[in-house]
Amino acid sequence: MIEGKIGRMLFSRLKADEDLAEAIKKRAEKSGVKAGVIIAIGSLKSATLGYYREGEYKTIRLDGPLEIASCIGNVAVDENGDVVVHAHVVVTNERGEAFGGHLMKGSPVGATAELTIIEGLGPKLEKSLRRDDEA
Amino acid sequence: MIEGKIGRMLFSRLKADEDLAEAIKKRAEKSGVKAGVIIAIGSLKSATLGYYREGEYKTIRLDGPLEIASCIGNVAVDENGDVVVHAHVVVTNERGEAFGGHLMKGSPVGATAELTIIEGLGPKLEKSLRRDDEA
Amino acid sequence: MIEGKIGRMLFSRLKADEDLAEAIKKRAEKSGVKAGVIIAIGSLKSATLGYYREGEYKTIRLDGPLEIASCIGNVAVDENGDVVVHAHVVVTNERGEAFGGHLMKGSPVGATAELTIIEGLGPKLEKSLRRDDEA
Numbered sequence: 001m002i003e004g005k006i007g008r009m010l011f012s013r014l015k016a017d018e019d020l021a022e023a024i025k026k027r028a029e030k031s032g033v034k035a036g037v038i039i040a041i042g043s044l045k046s047a048t049l050g051y052y053r054e055g056e057y058k059t060i061r062l063d064g065p066l067e068i069a070s071c072i073g074n075v076a077v078d079e080n081g082d083v084v085v086h087a088h089v090v091v092t093n094e095r096g097e098a099f100g101g102h103l104m105k106g107s108p109v110g111a112t113a114e115l116t117i118i119e120g121l122g123p124k125l126e127k128s129l130r131r132d133d134e135a
Numbered sequence: 136m137i138e139g140k141i142g143r144m145l146f147s148r149l150k151a152d153e154d155l156a157e158a159i160k161k162r163a164e165k166s167g168v169k170a171g172v173i174i175a176i177g178s179l180k181s182a183t184l185g186y187y188r189e190g191e192y193k194t195i196r197l198d199g200p201l202e203i204a205s206c207i208g209n210v211a212v213d214e215n216g217d218v219v220v221h222a223h224v225v226v227t228n229e230r231g232e233a234f235g236g237h238l239m240k241g242s243p244v245g246a247t248a249e250l251t252i253i254e255g256l257g258p259k260l261e262k263s264l265r266r267d268d269e270a
Numbered sequence: 271m272i273e274g275k276i277g278r279m280l281f282s283r284l285k286a287d288e289d290l291a292e293a294i295k296k297r298a299e300k301s302g303v304k305a306g307v308i309i310a311i312g313s314l315k316s317a318t319l320g321y322y323r324e325g326e327y328k329t330i331r332l333d334g335p336l337e338i339a340s341c342i343g344n345v346a347v348d349e350n351g352d353v354v355v356h357a358h359v360v361v362t363n364e365r366g367e368a369f370g371g372h373l374m375k376g377s378p379v380g381a382t383a384e385l386t387i388i389e390g391l392g393p394k395l396e397k398s399l400r401r402d403d404e405a
Contacts, residue, residue, distance in 0.1 A: 001282040001297045006388065009172075009255035011209075011263050012136040027136045037279075037309055037386045039172055039207050041223040043187050051364050052313055052381060053335055060366040065188055069223045069235030070205045070340045070360065072309050074281075074386060086384065088311040088339045090205065090225050090235060090360050090368055094186050096195040098225055098233035098368035100339030100360060111187060114221065116172045116209060118141065118253065118388065120279035128281050144307075144390035146344075146398050147271040162271045174307055174342050176358040178322050200323055204358045204370030205340045225340065225360050225370060229321050231330040233360055233368035246322060249344060249356065251307045253276065253388065 004035065004125025006118065014113040020044065020071070021085055021105050024115060028075045028083045035120040035129045038087060040071035042113025047091050048106030049099070062099055065110050066091040069098060075117065076129035084130075139170065139260025141253065149248040155179065155206070156220055156240050159250060163210040163218045170255040170264045173222060175206035177248025182226050183241030184234070197234055200245050201226040204233060210252065211264035219265075274305065274395025276388065284383040290314065290341070291355055291375050294385060298345040298353045305390040305399045308357060310341035312383025317361050318376030319369065332369055335380050336361040339368060345387065346399035354400075 010031055014023045024038060046064045050057030073087030089107070090100035120126070145166055149158045159173060181199045185192030208222030224242070225235035255261070280301055284293045294308060316334045320327030343357030359377070360370035390396070 001280045001301045001385075001387075003278045003280045003301060006141050006276050006279050008138045009141050009170075009253070009260060010136045010138045011170075011255070011260060013263075031136045031138060035279075035281075037388070039174075039309075041208050041221070049362075049366050051335075051337055051362070051366065053364070058364065060364075062366065065186075067186055067223060067236045069225045070207055072207065072340055072342065073311050074384060086311070088337060090233070090339045090362075092184075092186070092225075092235040094188070094193065094195075096184050096186065096197065096234040096236050098235045098360070099366040100362040100368045101337045101366050114209060115136075116255075117136075118172070118279070120281070120386075125279060125281060128283075141276050143273045144276050144305075144388070144395060145271045145273045146305075146390070146395055148398075166271045166273060174309075176343050176356070200321075202321055202358060202371045204360045205342055207342065225368070227319075227321070227360075227370040229323070229328065229330075231319050231321065231332065231369040231371050233370045235368075250271075251344060251390075252271075253307070 002124050002128035004120045004122030007121040008119045010117040012115045014109045018109045020107040021103050024085045025083050033119050034077045035126040036117045037074050038117050040115045042068045043110030045108045045110050048104040050102030050104045137259050137263035139255045139257030142256040143254045145252040147250045149244045153244045155242045156238050159220045160218050168254050169212045170261040171210050171252045173208050173252050175250045177203045178245030180243045180245050183239040184236030185239045186236050272394050272398035274390045274392030277391040278389045280387040282385045284379045288379045290377045291373050294355045295353050303389050304347045305396040306345050306387045308343050308387050310383050310385045312338045313380030315378040315380050318374040319371030320374045321371050
């Protein structure tokens with residue numbers, strides 16, 4: 001397990017129609033976050049979820065409006081310095097029924113979504129979020 | 136994206152029959168938390184969930200007992216200094232089926248629930264959690 | 271509500287076939303974490319979920335592959351110094367349908383899972399996560 005220090009807490013209220021995954025990526029980039037965990041709640045107009053099987057993501061499309069009952073994951077930077085978002089979501093419909101999976105592009109924000117990032121600091125932690133060779 | 140420092144980690148084990156949303160609010164108030172993220176797990180006797188549509192929350196009532204599979208969100212203070220809780224939950228029944236939405240009053244804790252708050256510090260962060268005018 | 275300081279952020283990529291609950295426990299033990307919150311996403315080959323009723327956990331078995339849409343909870347140490355993991359999960363199947371409950375042993379990791387621990391520090395916080403006598 002790789003350790004680092006805790007950095008900043010960052011918060012943003014996302015706008016309607018922003019792509020959720022893209023919006024998280026943009027916010028992290030703009031703020032210079034290189035490693036951290038994310039927590040978001042809010043709503044989506046529709047959702048594109050991934051289900052991993054045999055090396056690739058199968059895509060699941062859900063029509064909305066949907067609540068983002070949970071969106072958690074992490075942000076890291078790849079070898080080119082680009083922010084990579086890895087997040088999973090649970091969304092719910094008007095009957096409260098829950099669906100979820102890997103957050104993919106194609107999930108536009110509804111009225112709003114609230115994003116919090118808790119930043120991790122330190123070169124080892126940043127590298128481990130990219131690729132962790134330790135048990 | 137607005138940034139602040141990380142403050143304290145706070146923990147409380149909620150009691151049976153406490154209203155989950157009210158209990159989070161009371162704990163944050165008593166501890167003087169002005170901004171932060173919350174994480175809770177535990178159980179509920181029943182749940183009242185909100186589903187946002189056209190400017191208002193439609194209410195979904197679920198009978199329990201239910202597990203709180205996830206409860207995440209944030210706490211902030213409004214212009215009067217009152218703590219405001221914004222949390223979304225995923226609850227599950229005896230078949231493991233998941234439901235969720237916006238946590239509303241009317242969700243009494245079952246045997247117990249464990250609440251952790253990670254505090255954010257700084258006037259800008261506190262204000263942004265109330266209302267964030269930045270992209 | 272009991273408070274402590276925030277400690278380290280720790281991250282690990284779990285391996286295929288590791289038992290999720292056991293893997294979290296081992297990582298926390300190896301790193302000397304005595305209190306903290308956990309966040310994990312990834313996939314499971316199958317899941318064993320608990321549903322608490324009348325003092326005991328009823329077991330729900332789900333075949334996979336499953337996405338770990340959410341896994342949140344906490345780690346603490348018991349009076350013998352052993353790490354105790356209390357986590358709840360939401361898992362999703364190939365149709366995106368969500369299930370969840372208390373994470374039990376018998377939930378082998380699929381391709382991988384990413385675990386983040388945010389450590390809490392201080393004897394009071396550590397004790398409160400074991401047992402909290404305050405409201």
